[in-house]
Amino acid sequence: MTDPTEQRFRTLFEQAPFSVQLLSVDGRTVMVNRAWQDLWGAHEGDPLLAFVLGEYDMLADPQLEAKGVTPYLRRAFAGEAMRIPAIHYDPAVLGKPGQARWVEATACPITDGQGRVAEIMLIHEDVTDRLLAERQLRASESQFRTIADALPQMVWSTLPDGFHDYYNRQWYEFTGMPLGSTDGEAWNGMFHPEDQPRAWEVWRHSLRTGQSYEIEYRLRHRSGEYRWVLGRALPVRNEQGAIVRWMGTCTDIHEQKRTRDELLAANRRKDDFLAMLAHELRNPLAPVSTAAHLLRAASGDPAKVERCADIIERQVRHMTELVDDLLDVSRVTRGLVELEHRPVELKAVLANAIEQVRPLIEARGHGLTTRMASGDVYVLGDRARLIQVVSNLLNNAAKYTPANGSLSLSMEVGAQVEVRVEDNGMGIEPQLLPHVFELFTQGERTPDRAQGGLGLGLALVKHLVELHGGRVLAASAGRGLGAAFAVTLPLLEAVDPSLSAAHAPAHLPAAARTLRVLVVDDNRDAAATLGMLLETLGHEVRVSHDPLQGLEAARDQAFDAFILDIGLPGMDGYALAGRLRELPQARAATFIALTGYGSANDRQRGGAAGFDHYLVKPADLGELARLLDQVQERGT
Structure with a gap:
């Protein structure tokens, strides 16, 4: 009578869905199940099956030795459970003609009551499909990495929960970080501290809702500088709509953002300028209008008529100067100004500029000190325009220096000639200093500067100096610490004084004959x-x-x-x-x-x-x- 336990074992052995081969301690096959026969193509009546169940010794098989299987078997016979890596078998060995297969095996020792190995259960698994899928996946990943590394953008990827597990080559080149050092949540530490909370908030919102991720933030460059980048990510979903991965990019937009910010700032300066222009042009109209009414009401009072005439003349002159500034800047910046190129004695230019600005300097109670190089100093240029340059700088210094301040004008001669205007006034804010020579740029307007100009003077100075082959620089230690402007011009030597430009004063000649x-x-x-x-x-x-x-x-x-x-x-x-x-x-x-x-x-x-x-x-x-x-x- 058959033992029920043995019967159950044989039934389970035979019906097992995976290939099982039972080996004796001498390496011979005791039995195989139906799944083994299906795997190896050796059924009842097949010589292969008879050979395996008869004289075949696995431990002595040279092919298994060559494939590296035998050492695993010996260790299993010594009592270790062994996982034998996948082995490639050609179609002649397996029962699936025309297709090579990969078979993986597990060797499990079976011991007797004394703990000695009595048999080995060898379980086989056809892993061909899995290995081919893995190979295709690796090839796909390789293609993806090649494409990602070829992109000019930084590419990154995360698991569905947001765990960062991939960055392309551009990420590491941009950040200078070691490979793998920003995996997980370490990426947030690469952001500017001010941007980190917002970046986390937006990213968590995307993870929670599945909505696309988009944000601008400052990312630390390998140089240590924080540069603006645009971060974007989209969810990758399976056929059921579940998110299986997030794919994202970082695009360096630092230069574009800086240009955009500069354009916006320029636009704001333009708007401020237009508002200021309206204010400056309206200011003189009030005294002109009042003087006109006074002329009508007090036409018989010569003193009042004289005062009104002075007021009107003074205010019209101021409005004319404003319009001239506008036209001058327009012509100069468009290259429509033609300069005279004659020897100009620079000390006379400085003296003339001082005389033009002296009324403002005296009205504000400033002290002006001058320091000049010895002898005549000549440059090649336009006398009137050079006077305009220096008078603009002096006028600017006087306007931006509180009452009873100190101004200085100096000239030094070396390989070139430098004219320097300094004051102890309001100074220039660090953020404004790089822009002082741009159009529509002006410092803070204070109540005591009711007619402070249009902020065009320094832009005009820069263009005129450059037309003379020179350069102008501004310096300031900060707010309330004064400012200095230095104009450097090419020096002209060996000049015939008779060639120097003259400037006759304007006058109104009386008519010699009536026209x-x-x-x-x-x-x-x-x-x-x-x-x-x-x-x-x-x-x-x-x-x-x-x-x-x-x-x-x-x-x-x-x-x-x-x-x-x-x-x-x-x-x-x-x-x-x-x-x-x-x-x-x-x-x-x-x-x-x-x-x-x-x-x-x-x-x-x-x-x-x-x-x-x-x-x-x-x-x-x-x-x-x-x-x-x-x-x-x-x-x-």
């Missing part, structure tokens, strides 16, 4: 005041505010000179000049344009339209008087 002058300008005040001035010089003047009326006046009367505005209603000054030139009595007259349009193109149009001279408002009235003197000379 008949027609003024056409739709600005009634401008036309009326110009007419009165020309009459004061001794000319006969007729004023018209309409181009057609001016044309009729020229038909009725011969004029020696026409002074025409360009922006006239219905017919511009160019067309009016052409119509007037057609009149026989006006062909020999002198045509002078007096307008607010001053571009090179406007001047060219003026010449083409027949104008002899082109003056831009507010014109130098001395120059206008001299032009009319030339008309007199031709007429005599």
Whole structure:
């Protein structure tokens, strides 16, 4: 009668879903189950099965020895449970023709009551599909890593819970960190301390909700600098929609962000400038308007009339300076300014600049010290523009220095000549210092600087100095610690003093002979005041505010000179000049344009339209008087 235990064992052995081979202590096969027969293709009646169950000795098989299996078996027979690595078998060995297979095995010793090994249970597993899948996965991972390393961005990956387990080569090159040192949560320590809490908050929100991750933060570069990067990540989902991985990138946007921030800052400065421009242009209008009312109300009081005239002249001069600054900066920055290139004695330039700024210096109670190099110092350039450079720097120092401050102007000569303007005033904030020579940049405006200018002076200084082949630098120790500006120019040696530029003062010459002058300008005040001035010089003047009326006046009367505005209603000054030139009595007259349009193109149009001279408002009235003197000379 069969033992029930043995029967159960045989049933389990035979029905086991995996290949089982039972070996005796001498390496011979005692029995195999059905799964073994299916794996090796050796069923009942097959010679292979008869061979294995008969004379085959696994410990003496040279092929197993060559494949490295025998040592594992010997250790198993010595009493160790052994896991035998996957062995490759060709189709001739296995019962699946045409396809090589990989088989992995486990050798389990079976001991008797005294602990001696009685048999070995050898369990086989066909791992071909698994190994092929792993091989494909490795190939896929290799391709992924190759592609990721070829990208210009930093690429990273995490497990579904956010554990960082992969970074590409760019990450380590950017950060300079050792391989694997930022795995897990160590990545957060690479962020700027101010950005870490926000980065954690956004990342945890993405992990919690499955929403995409996007954030800008500062990442520590291998140089130690924190650079702005754009971090992005998307979840990778399986067929059921579950997140199986997060894939992310970091893109260096430092330069783009800095450029964007600079553009935004420039835009803010422009807005501030426009607001300041409106303020500065409105300020003089109040005293001008008040003075005009006083003139009307107190026309019989010569003292008040004189004071009102002074106020109007002073405020108009201030507004003219503002507009001139705007036009100057526009022309200089667009390369439309042509400089004279003549020997200029620099000490005279400094003296002239001091005289221009002295009223402001004295009004604010400043002390000014000067220190000059000995002898004459010459540079090649434009005298008027160099005076403008130095006077702008002195004017700036005076405005930004509280009352009763100290200013200094010095000149030193070496390989080049350096002009230095220093003050003990408000100083320049460190964040403003790199931008002081940019357009629309200005320091803090204080209540005692009601007419502080437009913040264009230093931009103009920089461009003019560079046009002279020099450079200008600014320095300040900080707020309240004063500022210094140094202009360096090429030195000119061996100069003939007779070649130095002269600068004659402007004056209004009285008319030697009376001219008949027609003024056409739709600005009634401008036309009326110009007419009165020309009459004061001794000319006969007729004023018209309409181009057609001016044309009729020229038909009725011969004029020696026409002074025409360009922006006239219905017919511009160019067309009016052409119509007037057609009149026989006006062909020999002198045509002078007096307008607010001053571009090179406007001047060219003026010449083409027949104008002899082109003056831009507010014109130098001395120059206008001299032009009319030339008309007199031709007429005599």
